[in-house]
Amino acid sequence: MKWIRGFLIGLQFFTAIPISKQFPMDQDHLKRTIQAFPLLGLFQGVIYSCLLYSLLEYTPFSYLAAAFLVWLVTIVLTGGIHLDGWMDASDAYFSYQDQDKRLEIMKDPRTGAFGVISIIVLLSCRFLFIYEMTVNVQPLFFVLIAVIPFLSKSVMGVILLTVKSAKQEGLGFMFQKAADLKALWIYPVYWLAMVLLFPISWILFAAASVSFFLIRRKVVKWFGGMTGDVLGATVEGTELILWMTLWLLHYFVMV
Numbered sequence: 001m002k003w004i005r006g007f008l009i010g011l012q013f014f015t016a017i018p019i020s021k022q023f024p025m026d027q028d029h030l031k032r033t034i035q036a037f038p039l040l041g042l043f044q045g046v047i048y049s050c051l052l053y054s055l056l057e058y059t060p061f062s063y064l065a066a067a068f069l070v071w072l073v074t075i076v077l078t079g080g081i082h083l084d085g086w087m088d089a090s091d092a093y094f095s096y097q098d099q100d101k102r103l104e105i106m107k108d109p110r111t112g113a114f115g116v117i118s119i120i121v122l123l124s125c126r127f128l129f130i131y132e133m134t135v136n137v138q139p140l141f142f143v144l145i146a147v148i149p150f151l152s153k154s155v156m157g158v159i160l161l162t163v164k165s166a167k168q169e170g171l172g173f174m175f176q177k178a179a180d181l182k183a184l185w186i187y188p189v190y191w192l193a194m195v196l197l198f199p200i201s202w203i204l205f206a207a208a209s210v211s212f213f214l215i216r217r218k219v220v221k222w223f224g225g226m227t228g229d230v231l232g233a234t235v236e237g238t239e240l241i242l243w244m245t246l247w248l249l250h251y252f253v254m255v
Contacts, residue, residue: 006032016079030178041153045146067131085232087115166225
């Protein structure tokens with residue numbers, strides 16, 4: 001039951017799916033939530049894949065309309081929580097201030113010009129990648145689309161428990177206090193199962209690994225450690241890399 005509750009807590013925190021039931025916020029349940037991060041991502045990915053398949057197979061919508069609806073759902077389903085982190089982290093990074101000042105900027109509820117520009121670039125790139133894959137979609141793409149948020153949530157979980165917290169407050173710190181590295185033992189099980197079931201997914205795993213090591217190195221340098229906004233930016237940045245990887249596969253491997 002705690003695994004199910006942990007998954008549902010993840011839905012409450014990181015999606016816009018309405019779940020009215022109240023769950024305990026003790027360390028054990030939050031630990032289960034962290035362990036369920038990849039499953040939460042897989043759940044989101046399956047929604048994206050099923051939606052795209054349904055739009056292409058059972059509706060008269062054009063490729064452009066289908067791609068737009070899938071793109072829109074990638075925003076709406078998460079409630080914009082990760083996009084908010086992306087904007088705040090972008091504002092902080094492009095301020096070119098010291099770490100303490102960057103943390104102050106991330107706490108500011110106002111969005112600066114760099115945050116706006118960065119989200120326009122992020123969402124524009126995502127739409128391009130989705131649209132061009134939709135025009136020449138292949139059955140394997142539906143599987144790989146589902147893997148994208150599975151891996152981005154995996155990277156978020158690993159960053160959460162392997163990078164020190166930059167401040168002693170916030171959502172990221174609350175989750176980090178609830179678990180240690182031992183909680184990640186289940187992640188390799190998820191990853192192995194995914195690669196065994198869908199060997200082609202190793203390409204996305206490689207791209208996610210590059211994203212992880214790059215992010216892990218830079219967040220300490222830029223922000224002094226992990227924060228909730230940094231985790232949100234991690235999810236969005238990793239997904240951007242994975243969407244781009246799938247887009248490049250569409251051009252150079254699966255043509």
